[in-house]
Amino acid sequence: MTAIKICGITRIEDAELCAALGVERIGLNFWAGSPRRCSLDAARAIVDRVGTRIEVVAVTVDASPSELEAIASVGAHALQLHGDEPDEAFTGAPLRAYKAVRLAGETSALRALRAPGDEVLVDAFVPGVPGGSGAAIDLELAARVVRARRTWVAGGLTPESVAHVVVTLAPYGVDVASGVERAAGIKDGARVRAFVNAARAAR
Numbered sequence: 001m002t003a004i005k006i007c008g009i010t011r012i013e014d015a016e017l018c019a020a021l022g023v024e025r026i027g028l029n030f031w032a033g034s035p036r037r038c039s040l041d042a043a044r045a046i047v048d049r050v051g052t053r054i055e056v057v058a059v060t061v062d063a064s065p066s067e068l069e070a071i072a073s074v075g076a077h078a079l080q081l082h083g084d085e086p087d088e089a090f091t092g093a094p095l096r097a098y099k100a101v102r103l104a105g106e107t108s109a110l111r112a113l114r115a116p117g118d119e120v121l122v123d124a125f126v127p128g129v130p131g132g133s134g135a136a137i138d139l140e141l142a143a144r145v146v147r148a149r150r151t152w153v154a155g156g157l158t159p160e161s162v163a164h165v166v167v168t169l170a171p172y173g174v175d176v177a178s179g180v181e182r183a184a185g186i187k188d189g190a191r192v193r194a195f196v197n198a199a200r201a202a203r
Contacts, residue, residue: 002166002203003173004196005152007059008036010185015046017189019053021196024173026054027080030071031061035184036177040074047075058095069094080121090116100154103141112145120145121175124155136161139168146171159194163202174199 006018007027018026028038028046038046047056058076060068062083071079072094079097081089090097098117101108104125112120122142124135137155145151150172153165158179165174178184180191 002171002199003152004199005057005173005175006177006180006187006192006195007057007154007175008034008177008181008185009046009187010036010038010042011187012046012049014187014189014192015050015054017187017192019050021193023196024055025057026050027057027059027175027177028074028076029059029177030063030067031059031082033061037185040070043071043074043076051075051077059100065092082121082123087116101145103138103145103155105141109141109144112151113148119150119152119172121152121154122146123175139165142171143169157195159191159198162195163198166199166202170203 003024005025005027006023008029009015009026015026028043029036056076057078057080058071059080059082079093079095080100081097082100098119099115100121100123101112102123102125112122122145124137135156142153146169152173152175153171154175157174157176162174176195180187180195182188
């Protein structure tokens with residue numbers, strides 16, 4: 001059964017909707033360059049409200065050890081490392097961590113296959129943009145990773161496209177941010193519901 005993650009959450013009401021819909025995970029983005037950046041205070045409030053009902057993943061990009069400790073202090077359950085972090089970054093990480101890899105050719109697919117952690121996320125490659133670009137992922141490269149390990153698939157997913165990805169790849173999970181928004185960091189409730197319904201119907 002394909003799990004669902006709604007990423008780029010910045011508001012309690014959007015987190016509450018995801019929890020009410022039974023979504024498996026939400027993502028809070030802590031990268032300073034993201035239009036969906038979630039402050040530590042906002043993250044604490046979200047975790048306090050829904051953290052016992054849904055898994056909260058902290059999304060980071062090349063964060064320092066001290067930054068990771070501060071992020072972990074909000075009560076998130078896992079870290080998604082979305083930058084160019086070396087494998088050593090997983091050693092001593094304050095939370096369970098997994099890698100996000102942007103797919104752009106053979107080398108990146110091998111990196112995803114070999115990434116540390118018990119799962120991996122694969123995303124579309126857009127130069128200079130760690131994630132949340134809305135660009136579609138290379139399904140052929142993603143399929144190689146999905147066949148080999150527990151994989152979350154992101155990259156250009158929408159309520160209209162997610163069923164095709166679920167049926168074609170049968171990944172461990174699907175991850176969406178911009179595809180269910182009415183503005184960066186502001187989710188569109190109807191599109192969130194449509195995404196969840198389409199993913200569940202396909203799985």
